Amino acid sequence: MITVEVLEPDELRAAYDLFAATILFGPATDASWPHAAALYTPGRALGVRDDRDPAQLVATATAFGSRLAVPGGADLPMAAVTRVGVRADRTRRGLLTAMVHHQLRDAAERGEVVAALRASQSRIYGRFGYGVATRxxxxxxxxxxxxxxxxxxxxxxxxxxxxxxxxxxxxxxxxxxxxxxxxxxxxxxxxxxxxxxxxxxxxxxxxxxxxxxxxxxxxxxxxxxxxxxxxxxxxxxxxxxxxxxxxxxxxxxxxxxxxxxxxxxxxxxxxxxxxxxxxxxxxxxxxxxxxxxxETWLRILDVPAALAALPCAGEPVRLAVHDGLFPANSGVYVLGDGPARRVDAAPELACDVAALAMAYLGDTAPSALAAAGWWRVHDADALARADRLLGGDVLPWCGTYF
Ligand SMILES: CC(C)(COP(=O)(O)OP(=O)(O)OC[C@H]1O[C@@H](n2cnc3c(N)ncnc32)[C@H](O)[C@@H]1OP(=O)(O)O)[C@@H](O)C(=O)NCCC(=O)NCCS
Missing domain, CATH: 3.40.630.30 (Gcn5-related N-acetyltransferase (GNAT))
Structure with missing residues (x-):
């Protein structure tokens, strides 16, 4: 049983030093710590303690609130996830998984529509529904x-x-x-x-x-x-x-x-x-x-809100989205016929929530994702419509490292 805790303010420096050690960086100094401390938001730093020595943290992650621009000019509340690390002698036991589940639920409860991060390695986050949304x-x-x-x-x-x-x-x-x-x-x-x-x-x-x-x-x-x-x-x-x-x-x-x-x-x-x-x-x-x-790995936490924020004019497409972690997101949505909404109808296209994130900001076209097997096609005519609806005028880009 892994217990994820919200850390107290006096534990943040230890959490930061633990994170720094997991990416093979040195600990904060007295001079650097006040700068590093400023990125912690009260109540958002998570930790897992060593079961043999509860005074020691062995895993940590945090997030801060931000806003993300989406195609069409809207912006959405976003959890910017950062400082994720598990002590090298405690990896591959599910500690990250426990923290990510806790963190994504917490972000969703805060009303954040998406979460985003920069991945140190590309095999870590896809399983949690994150997809590459900008490059x-x-x-x-x-x-x-x-x-x-x-x-x-x-x-x-x-x-x-x-x-x-x-x-x-x-x-x-x-x-x-x-x-x-x-x-x-x-x-x-x-x-x-x-x-x-x-x-x-x-x-x-x-x-x-x-x-x-x-x-x-x-x-x-x-x-x-x-x-x-x-x-x-x-x-x-x-x-x-x-x-x-x-x-x-x-x-x-x-x-x-x-x-x-x-x-x-x-x-x-x-x-x-x-x-x-x-x-x-x-x-x-x-x-x-x-x-x-x-660049940005995006996790859509509230699919109805995220899709409704996109421009809504165009030839409609029915898209089935599957989300194993947040089942309430799963369903068939119609895009392009007014603000996106859930419908009770057969889908023309289908993808999971990570593959939706890859197309959501306009980085990769649905047709490219379908060709590579990320999206499933029930009606081939729908792909060109989906490309037009989800492809923006400019490539998405963030430019902020965190
Ligand atoms: C990456 C890291 C956080 C993973 O933590 P962890 O506690 O080992 O992850 P989990 O045990 O929850 O792993 C969940 C799954 O992801 C897989 N996984 C985790 N990290 C992986 C990696 N780097 N490469 C390949 N697979 C990985 C695990 O094998 C496991 O798969 P399984 O369920 O099929 O067995 C940890 O290795 C670490 O701290 N690395 C150094 C710091 C770092 O890279 N931090 C991330 C910054 S973005």
């Missing part, structure tokens, strides 16, 4: 290349932000544009404290800049130098955070980063798959794609 790519743009095409967008003014002002300026810019694109999420203050304050305080070299467009500040970039002592011609500027409202702001911020002297390249991880960098460069091979991978 990104790593890029490395060399500075010694042929530069920008004459007709590439230039954007507006870019101004640098002093290190001391970063945490005063950037959160407001992010909040303004966070939900512009499906897959985007809001960040609580604790996110900034945990994820950026460390860089702001600790990085030897930190560059931050804000872009101003016709309607005010609409993008920013933060970058660091991993090793300032490397050769000036080679050392890469590493982008840790770059959000922009549109292609003008995107171009202006990348131009700024590439104009910084004495670096060899600008690198970034998990950028949007459709960020048009190579299209803006004279030699498209100046932008090398260094990686591609999953």
């Amino acid at each position: 990104g790519r790593g890029v490395r743009v060399r500075r010694s290349g042929a530069g920008w095409r004459d007709c590439a967008p230039r954007g507006g003014d870019v101004r640098m932000v002093a290190r001391a002002d970063v945490l005063d300026v950037l959160p407001a810019v992010h909040e303004r544009i966070a939900l512009f694109r499906p897959g985007g999420m809001t960040r609580p203050d604790g996110w900034w404290s945990t994820m950026l304050a460390g860089d702001v305080a600790g990085a030897e070299v930190l560059l931050a800049a804000v872009h101003t467009g016709p309607d005010g500040d609409d993008g920013y970039a933060v970058a660091t130098l991993a090793d300032p002592r490397e050769d000036f011609e080679r050392r890469p500027l590493a982008v840790s955070d770059l959000h922009a409202a549109d292609v003008q702001a995107t171009a202006a911020l990348w131009r700024f980063l590439l104009d910084v002297d004495l670096t060899g390249a600008v690198e970034a991880h998990l950028r949007p798959l459709d960020e048009p960098l190579e299209l803006m460069l004279t030699d498209r091979r100046d932008c090398m794609v260094t990686s591609a991978g999953d």
Whole structure:
């Protein structure tokens, strides 16, 4: 019998240190702990104790509240799951399973329509109904290349932000544009404290800049130098955070980063798959794609509410959804004929809740999921309709690590 407990405030540092150890990181220091502590929400940190020594935690997970942008412009309450770990000598005994079940039920009771996380390994979370809902790519743009095409967008003014002002300026810019694109999420203050304050305080070299467009500040970039002592011609500027409202702001911020002297390249991880960098460069091979991978793993907790939040115009499709953990989600839904609703009729298509998450934000088309066996097809004509209903105008992307 595994007992999952809600941790008390005085247990959070031990929980954090346990999590850090499971990803082979060191424990919090007295200086870093106040930053790390800020991401814990009271009542949301979970733990499992060692049955031989109840003073010791052997498993932990937590979540914070956020909002997720979905296609069509709506946004939904979301549990952002993070700091999940099981002590290495207690893995593969069901501790994670017990915590995930507890956590998803708790999130659903709080009225959160979806939960999301970043997965350290891709085989962990599918069994709990999570599916890959956004992806990104790593890029490395060399500075010694042929530069920008004459007709590439230039954007507006870019101004640098002093290190001391970063945490005063950037959160407001992010909040303004966070939900512009499906897959985007809001960040609580604790996110900034945990994820950026460390860089702001600790990085030897930190560059931050804000872009101003016709309607005010609409993008920013933060970058660091991993090793300032490397050769000036080679050392890469590493982008840790770059959000922009549109292609003008995107171009202006990348131009700024590439104009910084004495670096060899600008690198970034998990950028949007459709960020048009190579299209803006004279030699498209100046932008090398260094990686591609999953970003948001999404778990739809309330299928009726999630489907009803999508745009509702189009040729209707009847979709059966199966959810082994939350049976109330299982049923046949009609999409595209007004807000999605449950119907008592035979389905044309069927999927489980994880495969629904893969299509939900527009990342992977139902036809692609059907071709690979993730969706089942009872009426082939319905696939093209489902592609039109669930495919957004832009690829979803989040851009927030947690
Ligand atoms: C990943 C981790 C949390 C799994 O915890 P756990 O308590 O071992 O998980 P469970 O025992 O509940 O496993 C449930 C199932 O998932 C499988 N599973 C769990 N982790 C897996 C992994 N990394 N690879 C493949 N399968 C895995 C288990 O084999 C088990 O399958 P079964 O029911 O068919 O036997 C734990 O190994 C860990 O802390 N790893 C390091 C830190 C980390 O990666 N944290 C996650 C951050 S996103």
